[in-house]
Amino acid sequence: MKIGTLRNRVVMQRKEVTEDDLKQQSETWIDFAYIWAAIQPLTGREYFSARQENAEVTTRITIRHLKNVGPEMRVIFGSRVFEILSVINPNELNISLVLMCREVVT
Numbered sequence: 001m002k003i004g005t006l007r008n009r010v011v012m013q014r015k016e017v018t019e020d021d022l023k024q025q026s027e028t029w030i031d032f033a034y035i036w037a038a039i040q041p042l043t044g045r046e047y048f049s050a051r052q053e054n055a056e057v058t059t060r061i062t063i064r065h066l067k068n069v070g071p072e073m074r075v076i077f078g079s080r081v082f083e084i085l086s087v088i089n090p091n092e093l094n095i096s097l098v099l100m101c102r103e104v105v106t
Contacts (some may be wrong), residue, residue: 005010006037006062008039008077009036010037010063011015011075011077012033012069012073013031013032014030015028015030015072016029022023024088029074029085032077033066034065036063037061037062037075037077039060040059041079043058045093054083056057056102059082060099060101061075061082061088061099064095065095065096069084069087069097069099071084072087073094081103082102083101083102083104085101085102086100
């Protein structure tokens with residue numbers, strides 16, 4: 001992995017479920033790690049589904065190897081939010097991780 005390609009500062013977050021006094025659950029996102037990453041948009045596609053226009057952007061985010069990263073997490077880059085779809089450990093060398101993500105459009 002070339003260190004110069006990791007030029008985007010991102011925040012990885014994990015979901016935490018908390019319960020209040022009335023036993024009602026709420027989900028919050030907790031910062032897991034502040035890391036450097038390479039962000040590469042792969043495809044941009046617009047499609048019509050159920051008479052609504054939706055945009056889907058698929059992005060590859062490469063980071064240094066980090067334990068306990070999974071698809072239940074998300075990546076924040078500036079004001080953009082990326083939902084992790086899968087985590088790939090190239091050649092099982094524990095050097096880097098490739099996160100296949102979908103940008104959450106709000």
